[in-house]
Amino acid sequence: MKPPKIAKDKVPQHVALVMDGNGRWAKKRGLPRTKGHEKGESALFDVVEGAIQIGVKELSAFAFSTENWRRSPDEVKFLMGFNRDVIRRRRDEMHRMGVRVRWVGRPQKLWKSVIEELEIAEEMTAKNKVLTLNMCVNYGGRAEIADAAQKLAQDIQRKKLKPEQINEKVFAKYLDAPQMRDVDLFLRSSGEQRTSNFLLWQSAYAEMVFMDVLWPDVTRQTLWKAIEIYADRDRRFGKA
Numbered sequence: 001m002k003p004p005k006i007a008k009d010k011v012p013q014h015v016a017l018v019m020d021g022n023g024r025w026a027k028k029r030g031l032p033r034t035k036g037h038e039k040g041e042s043a044l045f046d047v048v049e050g051a052i053q054i055g056v057k058e059l060s061a062f063a064f065s066t067e068n069w070r071r072s073p074d075e076v077k078f079l080m081g082f083n084r085d086v087i088r089r090r091r092d093e094m095h096r097m098g099v100r101v102r103w104v105g106r107p108q109k110l111w112k113s114v115i116e117e118l119e120i121a122e123e124m125t126a127k128n129k130v131l132t133l134n135m136c137v138n139y140g141g142r143a144e145i146a147d148a149a150q151k152l153a154q155d156i157q158r159k160k161l162k163p164e165q166i167n168e169k170v171f172a173k174y175l176d177a178p179q180m181r182d183v184d185l186f187l188r189s190s191g192e193q194r195t196s197n198f199l200l201w202q203s204a205y206a207e208m209v210f211m212d213v214l215w216p217d218v219t220r221q222t223l224w225k226a227i228e229i230y231a232d233r234d235r236r237f238g239k240a
């Protein structure tokens with residue numbers, strides 16, 4: 001399978017993925033919600049391969065939000081174990097493909113075993129350059145900004161920084177992943193048209209594309225279609 005031909009400067013460098021619709025996919029088939037999550041695994045890794053083929057440099061995958069703790073204890077437990085297993089199962093393959101895996105999110109409440117697997121993957125793939133895959137686990141945009149404000153306030157209290165030195169660039173250094181690029185393409189599956197608190201700061205000027213396909217049915221072609229839509233958009237960044 002070959003990706004569509006798109007001028008290099010029209011390919012988004014950073015794609016944010018809201019992997020939504022697993023529960024509905026399962027419900028349609030009379031299956032438990034967890035079956036939808038399981039089916040979603042291969043969708044993500046197909047999209048990773050498709051991203052490499054077309055020349056995307058950074059992919060951020062929303063795997064578990066700071067709001068997802070509100071789900072039933074059984075589903076939360078499943079999602080924690082599932083994230084841990086997926087990272088363990090897939091990291092060698094990611095490493096072979098030249099993918100650098102990074103965890104973005106809050107440690108509070110997150111299972112230790114999930115953090116451990118993420119840290120092993122980060123260490124193993126630290127030097128890879130083909131694509132950066134930000135695994136956003138226990139991530140929330142507002143949580144990230146509030147946590148950054150707290151760290152910044154501490155630095156001011158310790159006299160490491162003066163209030164008048166704060167600007168967008170300085171503030172961004174306090175975010176969970178300061179090296180993350182701004183999001184170019186914000187892609188959500190399942191037809192829902194909202195950010196659900198994903199990468200709020202980084203998506204200030206992202207192009208939003210909402211695809212009417214449930215996450216387990218997503219393939220690299222879905223990503224390529226979204227990139228074609230993106231390439232046709234006129235990004236102005238406030239200019240006339």
Ligand code: IPE
Binds near residue numbers: 022064068079190
């Ligand atoms: C996305 O699918 C997966 C996670 C949020 C972890 P959902 O579980 O939200 O599926 P729907 O939206 O209920 O169909």
Ligand code: IPE
Binds near residue numbers: 020062064068196
């Ligand atoms: C967003 O999807 C979170 C993830 C994909 C991990 P949700 O299904 O949790 O979002 P809402 O509840 O529809 O806004």
Ligand code: MG
Binds near residue numbers: 020021022
């Ligand atoms: Mg959902």
